[in-house]
Amino acid sequence: MTYAIIGTGAIGGYYGALLARSGQPVHFLLHSDYEYVRTHGLQIDSCDGSFHLDHVNAYNDTAAMPPVDVALVCLKSINNHLLPALLRPFAQQPVPPLVVLIQNGIGLEADLEQQLPGIPLAAGLAFICSAKSAPGRINHQCYGHINFGNYSCHDSSIMDRLVDDFTNAGVKAGLVDYAEARWEKAVWNMPFNGMTVALNTQTNMLLQQPDTRRLIREQMMEVITTAQHLGVNNINEDFAELMLSMTDEMTPYSPSMKLDYDYHRPMEIHYLYSRPLQIARQIGHPMPRLEMLEAELRFLEQQCQH
């Protein structure tokens, strides 16, 4: 299939370069690195083997991009207000592409569906440590597997081909239930992203201290019981224990929101906190600890701007 990469950063640059290397036609939307990458290509420094993509189909405007089968949205979700305009040219294709949101959070697909009705949507859940280290240069540190969850694509064969293309590109990929996958990821993301910012620490310190370990577990249970109220029944208390012991095994880790905060970049508070909290309130199952964390993050973000 042909691909558009909407946002050629740590995630989009990595997966797009792998797909291109494996022979798929890939078209990259760039912003600040457009001139550099058009001239010099993309360098992927990877734990799985580094490589350079000499020729990159680079664009700085989606209106100039050709029709594609799949658009991978790899922007930070703080930029999602730009998506309707960015995706409009693709939405006007005779057969619009599958749009895959490789982003963290809850409610992303529902919001985009409102803005671009009828466009087929899927979620991409990436488990990857990757960062942009310089213009046109991605540093892929570890992991990299990705799961896809079909949100509104009626042609399920496209989902299968998506998994095949990623697999052929050397990425461990699979199909998962959309709601289950998004909420499972939120079980880890909602406690750890915010708490490492609020307490200026890393995952391991939060788990070593009994009080914060208990708090993290309670926050996980707020997410799990909300998901259960929404009919996502395959996530239960065991999943919280699994996430805790999995995180115990990880090296001390700063989640993406902690890095954003430390580097004075905007934090993804809206889709990581505000939207799921809104959904939880709507079904009459508020999450008080995560609401408190949201308030603390909004306060810290505002302080940071002064």
Added chain:
Amino acid sequence: MTYAIIGTGAIGGYYGALLARSGQPVHFLLHSDYEYVRTHGLQIDSCDGSFHLDHVNAYNDTAAMPPVDVALVCLKSINNHLLPALLRPFAQQPVPPLVVLIQNGIGLEADLEQQLPGIPLAAGLAFICSAKSAPGRINHQCYGHINFGNYSCHDSSIMDRLVDDFTNAGVKAGLVDYAEARWEKAVWNMPFNGMTVALNTQTNMLLQQPDTRRLIREQMMEVITTAQHLGVNNINEDFAELMLSMTDEMTPYSPSMKLDYDYHRPMEIHYLYSRPLQIARQIGHPMPRLEMLEAELRFLEQQCQH
């Protein structure tokens, strides 16, 4: 009446010096400032008029103190494990004195009652800005009124005489319902003490930001509804509004726990958070936001020690 001041610091030094100036026999327990105060007396720098107490009945051991009618406990509550030993000589008087705990928190009198059964207890709720500025020197910045709540004193005339003595000493003093007064103070103390530490800020900033203002109000309502569950029915939603608007009117303020944290002194987490949270859980009415705040404070305190 005769008085013992257990802890001659910002609070005990101030009230004790006023009582002594007005002619009451006052005996001061001192620790680090014992030699200095015995020689040089006590200096009170006060917004209401400064004065010097030349002769101070100073002690560094309660066993050496004479019998008294009233013992005012003005220690930080982190030292309350010392109280049974400190108060033992008074408890062995033929008629034990009224012990007044001029301290912040919930559960202080119940714990001491277990340790020294039969000793008459009362709470002192001080509304005062005061600090020790040097050995034997207290800086009283503003306010100063105090309310007393009878916990277990069967002779109510002693409570009346206590109010009279403070009034004669120039302190605005009154009698209040014990449980109501302790929980009313907790409505302000529990949100503001911890949140100024957790977010490294002052009261005014927390109230200016809509997210944290809402959070502070929710935390106040956790305390208010817990008090209501305990049968303290005179505190309701209006009291939260009153505390918010009162705090709006204050100058930017760092509560005592924020000062303790900033100066690397131990924080009064136990009686300001852990005990009331334990009581709330025992009656089946947990306070999730304040439990989260307790966990954050315990984490920060441990980090601070490294």
